[in-house]
Amino acid sequence: MPAEPGTAGRPAAFLTGMGFFDRNRKALAKRGIDPARLPPGQYLTERFPVLQTGGVPRYDDLAAWRLELSGLVRQPRALSFAELAAMAQEEVTVDIHCVTKWSRFDTVWRGVRVVDVLAAAGGARPEARHVLAHGEGGYSANVPLDDLVGARPALLALQHGGAPLAPEHGFPVRLLVPHLYFWKSVKWLRGLELLPADKPGYWERAGYHNYGDPFREQRYWED
Numbered sequence: 001m002p003a004e005p006g007t008a009g010r011p012a013a014f015l016t017g018m019g020f021f022d023r024n025r026k027a028l029a030k031r032g033i034d035p036a037r038l039p040p041g042q043y044l045t046e047r048f049p050v051l052q053t054g055g056v057p058r059y060d061d062l063a064a065w066r067l068e069l070s071g072l073v074r075q076p077r078a079l080s081f082a083e084l085a086a087m088a089q090e091e092v093t094v095d096i097h098c099v100t101k102w103s104r105f106d107t108v109w110r111g112v113r114v115v116d117v118l119a120a121a122g123g124a125r126p127e128a129r130h131v132l133a134h135g136e137g138g139y140s141a142n143v144p145l146d147d148l149v150g151a152r153p154a155l156l157a158l159q160h161g162g163a164p165l166a167p168e169h170g171f172p173v174r175l176l177v178p179h180l181y182f183w184k185s186v187k188w189l190r191g192l193e194l195l196p197a198d199k200p201g202y203w204e205r206a207g208y209h210n211y212g213d214p215f216r217e218q219r220y221w222e223d
């Protein structure tokens, strides 16, 4: 089983008694936080862990940065950072869940709705069903188009906690898909490729679940 850096594969199950995860849930209830917000097998952390394959890219010249909108959009094009920053910004407060088992509650992000970003490329063509989000240096993650432009808020985040993204958290722009495991939220985003059919991304090819719903505990292929 492949594993993200800093983890040792599928963690041992807590099969008997009241294990770590149950205690964490009880502690939440005591603090007046609804434990139902914590997906199965997750624990709450106050820290903001940093997880990625490879190094943190540097963008000294943001004027040269582009986001490619490609594939099944009506007018494929590249957006500059200034163009993104000039679009309507929305703030969301969401819980995030990493497949390595940490969750963070009430994280605040500000950015542009994916649907508005795609509108800048004339919108999705009717055959578009899936999106492959491309990060700097070859990382990618696949998400159904509906999960980005449907009822739930998927953003291209430019800010976290009221400030520009930190370099290690994806500066200048990251995808934010809070209702899926956090590996789908591609940092250092460089492109959205709209496709007629699904195409697995970096971790999905390596054994992680294709969809990745934390509340259904879709961590690995067979889950």
Ligand SMILES: Nc1nc2c(c(=O)[nH]1)N[C@H]1C(S)=C(S)[C@@H](COP(=O)(O)O)O[C@H]1N2
Pocket: 004, 048, 049, 050, 051, 052, 053, 054, 098, 099, 135, 136, 139, 168, 169, 170, 182, 183, 184, 185, 186, 187, 188, 189
């Ligand atoms: N470009 C890129 N984006 C990425 C990753 C990566 O390796 N490269 N890792 C993903 C994983 S597994 C997680 S849990 C989150 C971690 O985000 P954070 O470092 O801001 O906590 O980023 C996701 N986005």
Ligand SMILES: [Mo]
Pocket: 004, 051, 098, 099, 100, 182, 183
């Ligand atoms: Mo992750």
